[in-house]
Each structure stands twice: as C-alpha cells, then as structure tokens.
Amino acid sequence: MRINEITFDDARPIDGYGPGFFRVGGELHDGPLLVAGGAPRPWAGLEDDAALLDLAGQVDVLFVGMGGDVAHIARSLRGTLEGAGLGVEVMSSPAACRTYNVLLSEGRRVALAALPV
Structure with missing residues (x-):
C-alpha cells in the first residue's frame, strides 16, 4: 500500500x-462550530444564518453537519444560502468533517x- 502525506x-x-465537541488543529472546541479560512469559531447553530451568509464569496461549498444523524435544513435557509452563491451540502457531522x-x-x-454528535 502506498501512503501519501497530506498537507493543509x-x-x-x-x-x-465526540459528544459535544470538535478538535481542530489539535485544539478542543465545545458546541456547534464554524470553520472557514482555517479559523474555527463558535457557531450559534442553524438559527445563526448571518454567520453562514458572511461566507458568501469566500467559499464555494459549505458543509453543514447535522449532528450524529442526517437531517435536512429548512428550505428557506437553503434557498437563502444558495441565493447568496454558496453551494450547500448537508450530511451528518462525522461525514461533513471527513468530506471537509x-x-x-x-x-x-x-x-x-x-x-x-
């Protein structure tokens, strides 16, 4: 097997x-998390659409992790984000972390x- 080293x-x-936390770049972060431009920061959850809209023009794809299970975001939120030019992919948080x-x-x-989760 050949292993390639990944650089970020x-x-x-x-x-x-894990339950209630994420670890990003070796640092522990409790609660919902927003990571963009290499900078993790707390996120207030799905009601905090302003933080997501601020990403318009900076990213092409936003991965939304819905916790341990796959769930949908509100149609209105998806429409607002896509209308701002953000590609939105919704999945479980573990899958979103891996894909990210x-x-x-x-x-x-x-x-x-x-x-x-």
Whole structure:
C-alpha cells in the first residue's frame, strides 16, 4: 500500500469529534462550530444564518453537519444560502468533517458548519 502525506498549508483540518465537541488543529472546541479560512469559531447553530451568509464569496461549498444523524435544513435557509452563491451540502457531522478534510487537502475553498454528535 502506498501512503501519501497530506498537507493543509495554513488551513487546519478537523482532527476529531465526540459528544459535544470538535478538535481542530489539535485544539478542543465545545458546541456547534464554524470553520472557514482555517479559523474555527463558535457557531450559534442553524438559527445563526448571518454567520453562514458572511461566507458568501469566500467559499464555494459549505458543509453543514447535522449532528450524529442526517437531517435536512429548512428550505428557506437553503434557498437563502444558495441565493447568496454558496453551494450547500448537508450530511451528518462525522461525514461533513471527513468530506471537509478531503476537499481542504485539495486546496478547495470550503467551510464547515457543524452541530456536535
């Protein structure tokens, strides 16, 4: 098997997650999290659409992690985000973290908004 080392340049990948927390670049963060431009910050959850709209023009795809299970976001929120030019992919938080890391390693302009598992 051949293993390739992945570099993330200035961005920080999601190292782990668990009940109520995320670990990003070795730092522990409690509660919902927004990660964009290599900077993780607390997020107030789905009601905090302003924080997500601020990403318009900065990222191409926003991964929304809905916790331990797959769920949908409100149609109105999806419409608002897509209307602002954000691609929105909704999935469970574990899947969102993994997908975010893969695209981040490719140098893509991505962000993660995730609810803890």
